[in-house]
Amino acid sequence: MPEWLIERGIGETRFARIERGEIVEARILLDGIVPAGSELTARLQRSGMQLFLTVDGQQYLLPDGARGVADGGQVRAQVVREKIPGAEPWKRPLARVVQAPSAEPLPDGQELPLTVKNELDAAGWDDLIDEARTGIVQFESGELRIFPTPAMTLIDVDGTDDLTRLATSAARSACRAILRLGIAGSIGIDFPTLGGKQARAQVASEIDQNLQQPFERTMLNGFGFLQIVRPRRHASLLELAQDRAAFEARALLRRIAKDRTGPTRLVARPSVVAVLERQSDWLAMLARQIGGQVTLRSEATLPIHGGYGEAG
Incomplete structure (x- = not known):
């Protein structure tokens, strides 16, 4: 199995496979997304010709059906395609019925701390x-x-x-x-x-x-x-970047967590600041990591990827 490096960040977890000092494969898993390979147990539901499961408020379609299971019966299923953010939010994640444990785990490798420069940066x-x-x-x-x-x-x-x-x-x-x-x-x-x-x-x-x-x-x-x-199991980095303000907000948090300590004011485009205002838990996590209060300031003249931190 190839070795992956894993960096658990604020709002997302980053995975990278590195060969000869270069990232050759990567993905980002957003917090709250159930990863492909996870197994779920829930009751089967039917809507017209579609079969689905509902787990924690999220519906998972079963395009291959559930042979031998009646409507309302309990099934064990594996997520085969994660929820894909972007242009078609109505598209639901996909799952398939399994009879025995068959989880397809996320890349397993060396876990990297968030708050120091590491091999992801060097690669x-x-x-x-x-x-x-x-x-x-x-x-x-x-x-x-x-x-x-x-x-x-x-x-x-x-x-x-x-x-x-x-x-x-x-x-x-x-x-x-x-x-x-x-x-x-x-x-x-x-x-x-x-x-x-x-x-x-x-x-x-x-x-x-x-x-x-x-x-x-x-x-x-x-x-x-x-x-x-x-095979499409999760969102590409390009698809994640289409939600531009949230993408840049998480990237800004990663930079600040690595580069600053003490009270910090985040300066960013209004759309990025709006994302951070809605995610108070992200700001609380950053404050714990850098050891100081985090505040926000909007600056409309900045490019959307140009956010930075200043002494707070």
Whole structure:
């Protein structure tokens, strides 16, 4: 099993798998989200053709049904897709009925304290978060622009190199970004249009060699489009970043927890301050960690990611 580093923060827990000093795979689990692999016991309910369970006020759909269990019967189920925040809040998490313990636990690794600089920082955690907030990933001969949509995550390739070299390099970079940013479900990559079948096959081969199984893909068509489908168990970092004010509020708390001690005033955009005002428990946790009272000040001229701390 690969070793993951785990950092339990304020409002979220961060997971990263590091190889040769670089984050190669990562995810963020928000507080209150029941992680994929967790097992639940609840009574089966039916609404029309849909079967679901309700646990702690959260409904879990059972798309594969519950053979042999009557409406109202108790079942044991495993979460297979977490609640996904973002553009479609009505989408419910998914579960499947299990007969015996089969939990698929979260990455198990070395747990890191929140309040000291650690291997996540050295491996480029802040750069990863910047990729999530901008959707832009640079590579040697160009860049990827990544757009999460309700239907799929779209990756656009841009660059000035020879088209075949650009496309093959972009394929490797796209595989790296998919793992680093936790992108799953349906993924569409728009490569430069390549004329020859051999060049298109070379790009597809790069996907096969650089993306971890399980996944399925199409061939690269004559218009430069290739589709990948990966099992979707949780939100990508890009999807989490779509709730921009909350995303930046948690990122600000992480910076302050590591860098400051004593009474501190958090200065941030009004939308970020509004999130923090609603999360008084987050501010109380930060106050305990830095050893001083935490207050807030709005500054409308700051960029949304530009919050900082000052002596309180």
